[in-house]
Amino acid sequence: MIVMKFGGTSLKNAEMFRQSARIVLDEPREKIVVVSAMAGVTDQLVALIEKAKNGEDYSSAMAQLEKLHIDLIGDLFVKNDGELWEARASVESIFAGMKGKLGDIENSQPAYSSLRPFPFLSDSVLARGEELSSIIFSAVLRDLKNDFEKSIFISSAQIKTDENFGEAEIDLVATKHQLADLSGRLSQGVIPVVPGFIGTTVHGDVTTLGRNGSDYTAAALASIFGAAELQIWKDVDGVMQTDPKIVPKAKVLAEISYEEAMEMTYFGAKILHPKSVLPAIENKIPIRIKNTYRPKAIGTLISSEAKSADGLVKIITTISGLALINVVGRGMLGVSGIAARVFGATAKAGVNVMMISQASSEHSICFVVRQTDAEKAVQAMNQEFEMELQRHLLEKVDASGCLAIIAIVGDGMKGFPGTAAKFTSALAKAKVNIIAMAQGSSERNISILISSDETAKAVKSVYQTFFSKRKEKK
Numbered sequence: 001m002i003v004m005k006f007g008g009t010s011l012k013n014a015e016m017f018r019q020s021a022r023i024v025l026d027e028p029r030e031k032i033v034v035v036s037a038m039a040g041v042t043d044q045l046v047a048l049i050e051k052a053k054n055g056e057d058y059s060s061a062m063a064q065l066e067k068l069h070i071d072l073i074g075d076l077f078v079k080n081d082g083e084l085w086e087a088r089a090s091v092e093s094i095f096a097g098m099k100g101k102l103g104d105i106e107n108s109q110p111a112y113s114s115l116r117p118f119p120f121l122s123d124s125v126l127a128r129g130e131e132l133s134s135i136i137f138s139a140v141l142r143d144l145k146n147d148f149e150k151s152i153f154i155s156s157a158q159i160k161t162d163e164n165f166g167e168a169e170i171d172l173v174a175t176k177h178q179l180a181d182l183s184g185r186l187s188q189g190v191i192p193v194v195p196g197f198i199g200t201t202v203h204g205d206v207t208t209l210g211r212n213g214s215d216y217t218a219a220a221l222a223s224i225f226g227a228a229e230l231q232i233w234k235d236v237d238g239v240m241q242t243d244p245k246i247v248p249k250a251k252v253l254a255e256i257s258y259e260e261a262m263e264m265t266y267f268g269a270k271i272l273h274p275k276s277v278l279p280a281i282e283n284k285i286p287i288r289i290k291n292t293y294r295p296k297a298i299g300t301l302i303s304s305e306a307k308s309a310d311g312l313v314k315i316i317t318t319i320s321g322l323a324l325i326n327v328v329g330r331g332m333l334g335v336s337g338i339a340a341r342v343f344g345a346t347a348k349a350g351v352n353v354m355m356i357s358q359a360s361s362e363h364s365i366c367f368v369v370r371q372t373d374a375e376k377a378v379q380a381m382n383q384e385f386e387m388e389l390q391r392h393l394l395e396k397v398d399a400s401g402c403l404a405i406i407a408i409v410g411d412g413m414k415g416f417p418g419t420a421a422k423f424t425s426a427l428a429k430a431k432v433n434i435i436a437m438a439q440g441s442s443e444r445n446i447s448i449l450i451s452s453d454e455t456a457k458a459v460k461s462v463y464q465t466f467f468s469k470r471k472e473k474k
């Protein structure tokens with residue numbers, strides 16, 4: 001069997017829903033389908049939650065979102081009243097439920113919120129996007145196949161997660177147990193449609209898996225069922241040398257290794273979600289990125305078989321929305337264990353460190369975190385080094401924001417000299433200031449911290465250096 005995941009970019013409108021459903025029906029193998037919310041819907045849900053939280057009026061934004069789905073259904077089931085009315089009833093009931101949840105967010109008293117932390121409340125709203133698209137997608141499959149029996153809709157209650165609301169982990173064992181009877185049904189030709197990105201705890205509370213988490217749902221299902229392939233359908237021909245929105249002439253990579261995919265996703269390539277690759281890698285499941293708009297194009301294969309030429313840089317990725325935390329002072333000098341304390345404290349605060357760098361003078365240590373975690377990271381440092389700060393052994397802990405990492409990735413970079421020099425001179429040529437630099441111990445990536453607003457300029461220049469020049473020399 002295979003798992004086929006369709007992202008928001010494949011579900012933009014009625015025609016794309018039909019196109020994605022046709023791709024599913026043309027696939028002869030047994031399959032499970034995973035869908036994201038329609039493009040932009042999760043962002044709109046995030047905005048609704050913000051409005052509710054701030055006591056602003058969210059009713060017209062919610063009505064607009066409901067209309068988007070009602071119109072979609074109207075376009076999809078022009079000649080199928082049965083599906084039309086059933087889907088319409090589901091959409092209306094989902095929006096009625098959502099209204100109640102937004103009301104809870106709006107009215108949540110401090111005492112209630114401490115019993116039920118905010119992500120608990122927001123997850124039950126965020127989950128609605130995938131709930132809607134999965135219900136509609138299964139109806140489209142039934143409509144196109146003219147077969148009411150075959151396609152089934154799996155509720156998210158069957159994807160079991162821990163209680164880390166907003167960033168939950170899938171419990172593979174519990175989910176496998178929950179889905180035990182599904183293999184038999186697949187062999188009878190059933191096509192389950194699973195909403196990505198959402199799950200439930202053992203207590204039945206709704207969780208979400210973190211933004212872009214539908215890939216993670218798909219990879220978890222692929223690993224549970226030992227899939228022969230995990231297909232991820234998007235609006236691009238595959239993994240490209242860099243984001244085609246910045247460099248339109250970027251080429252598609254026919255294959256990349258699991259290691260390259262991991263490095264690439266860690267440094268933000270929007271095309272894959274970091275967590276998603278793990279369950280697939282652990283089970284050596286090949287991942288194929290395909291284009292819903294051009295299903296015949298071969299796509300990119302991510303597997304353990306991918307080869308790489310010496311020195312070859314394959315991908316340029318960027319991640320923005322970062323902040324640099326600086327811990328400065330002579331107290332750092334020669335004191336072993338400072339770095340361990342820094343990372344112990346950030347880990348305890350639940351802050352993910354993206355990159356570290358320590359000056360050779362050992363006078364300061366700096367590390368990069370997501371901008372949204374910056375305040376937490378500074379607090380954690382102030383707490384951890386309270387005594388040193390009081391005694392002026394450390395001068396200060398500060399944070400600077402609006403930063404981005406640009407990284408180059410490739411298996412062939414390992415043990416191949418000169419790549420870093422080329423990378424930095426490409427940035428110098430574009431007059432992009434280097435704030436900090438790090439090479440992963442895998443030697444498969446070099447990452448450089450720059451100002452966010454210089455990202456596009458940086459990517460274009462690095463692309464020119466590593467990809468365009470090579471072509472000119474031929």
Ligand code: ADP
Nearest residue numbers: 007008009010236238239240242243245270271
């Ligand atoms: P979906 O939500 O449908 O899964 P995403 O929007 O998450 O799709 O990912 C697709 C987008 O990723 C593309 O439209 C493209 O702009 C962007 N992207 C960023 N880096 C790359 C890359 N290296 N190769 C291909 N696409 C990339």
Ligand code: ASP
Nearest residue numbers: 036042197211212213214
């Ligand atoms: N809809 C969710 C998001 O936009 C999950 C996903 O699309 O993968 O983050």
Ligand code: MG
Nearest residue numbers: 007008036212
């Ligand atoms: Mg997405």
